[in-house]
Amino acid sequence: MIRIPKRPAIPVLAVLALFAALAAAPRPAGAVDPKTARRVDQEIEKNKAGIVKIRRFIHMNPELGNREVETARLIAATLQPLGFEVRTGVAKTGIVAVLRGGQPGPSVAVRADMDALPVQETTGLPYKSLNPGVMHACGHDVHSAIAVGAALVLRALKNDLKGTVTFLFQPAEEGAPEGEEGGADLMVREGALDNPPVSAVFGFHVWPEPTGRVLFATGNVTAASDSFTIVVKGRSAHGARPQEGVDAVVIAAEIVTALQTVVSRASDPTDPAVLTVGTISGGTRRNIIADRVVLEGTIRTLSEANRKKFPALMESIVKNITGIYGAGYQYEYNPGNPSVFNNPELAASMTPTLVRLLGKDRVIEWKPQMIGEDFAFLARKAPGFFFFLGVRPPGQPAAPLHSPAFSPDENAIPIGVRVLCHLVLDALEGQSALAAGRPAS
Numbered sequence: 001m002i003r004i005p006k007r008p009a010i011p012v013l014a015v016l017a018l019f020a021a022l023a024a025a026p027r028p029a030g031a032v033d034p035k036t037a038r039r040v041d042q043e044i045e046k047n048k049a050g051i052v053k054i055r056r057f058i059h060m061n062p063e064l065g066n067r068e069v070e071t072a073r074l075i076a077a078t079l080q081p082l083g084f085e086v087r088t089g090v091a092k093t094g095i096v097a098v099l100r101g102g103q104p105g106p107s108v109a110v111r112a113d114m115d116a117l118p119v120q121e122t123t124g125l126p127y128k129s130l131n132p133g134v135m136h137a138c139g140h141d142v143h144s145a146i147a148v149g150a151a152l153v154l155r156a157l158k159n160d161l162k163g164t165v166t167f168l169f170q171p172a173e174e175g176a177p178e179g180e181e182g183g184a185d186l187m188v189r190e191g192a193l194d195n196p197p198v199s200a201v202f203g204f205h206v207w208p209e210p211t212g213r214v215l216f217a218t219g220n221v222t223a224a225s226d227s228f229t230i231v232v233k234g235r236s237a238h239g240a241r242p243q244e245g246v247d248a249v250v251i252a253a254e255i256v257t258a259l260q261t262v263v264s265r266a267s268d269p270t271d272p273a274v275l276t277v278g279t280i281s282g283g284t285r286r287n288i289i290a291d292r293v294v295l296e297g298t299i300r301t302l303s304e305a306n307r308k309k310f311p312a313l314m315e316s317i318v319k320n321i322t323g324i325y326g327a328g329y330q331y332e333y334n335p336g337n338p339s340v341f342n343n344p345e346l347a348a349s350m351t352p353t354l355v356r357l358l359g360k361d362r363v364i365e366w367k368p369q370m371i372g373e374d375f376a377f378l379a380r381k382a383p384g385f386f387f388f389l390g391v392r393p394p395g396q397p398a399a400p401l402h403s404p405a406f407s408p409d410e411n412a413i414p415i416g417v418r419v420l421c422h423l424v425l426d427a428l429e430g431q432s433a434l435a436a437g438r439p440a441s
Contacts, residue, residue: 065172101161225372
């Protein structure tokens, strides 16, 4: 059965009007005054060594999705004694930590993912993974450390904080184990953004761009990421007498080639899409006609309109090609992460913050990337802003994400903390000012 989830209505439409007004309002100095900015920098410097230590501990002890027990225990043990309202066991192993400011105001959320990948690390770092075959090859250890760092800094500013900040430490961003639920979707369904209800949610991901650079897109940031499985059912025979069988290998090869026409001929070329057949398996021996071949792959789309076309178009190709040769088939299309969508008003209101902090040359408006990211579920619940943080020392090569040699620059950690703190403070201040009918500073 094919099911494409519909985008639910965002229950904070009034907040969008506030962000639109904030984006249009003049903000020459930004919402964070010089005194507060200095306090942020002082707190980052004071906590920097501890934040890096947390990152290295998480890196040395990586845990797969829905199994982040020790990671969650460390984060909870760090924040709970400091007065955060900590809920554990959210979406299996996730944590929700709420910081209530000393002044009334709106509520925003920050998300960091915690899970590692089934990769054998080859970095040779002194703090390399101690868990054979598991590694933080996607930088989620850095994400968690940066979010903890931002929580520590903002907690020091608690008395002057205008509103509430909810920190989400999310399991299973890379996907839950077979047969389990997990990730951002489950966090949303278990009410992670509901108590208190948030008016904006921030997320980020490390990226092999120069350290100190931030990249983002307005609107679509990442692609919807769906998957499919096709089973071609032929009939076995001797390899020297192919006329007596139905060759599932030949049929599968024709299907692989024909599927590419869904993108090249049935999809609007101005609406990007990718269809990849990632695995093919079948056959039992070199001189036997294969009676069964399994194809697995992924589809990436930016628009919901394009996304909805693919399941039926693909099945039509599979059905017709197998029918020509007298073969049978089984077809499964599995919806995955939606496209991450950066709310345009929120992105416009946060861009000056990034430029003020980093300089115009280090803030890059990017094209949408065809990767998948389940922050999309959070950004469907509340207006979202997702950005990429450079973690490659300038002028040096860097291994890509998911590589066993991936090793992000730890100098990016305090930069990430600083960016996250200012985004949160500016969002809270801006919404509070507009709600009170006064101009943002």
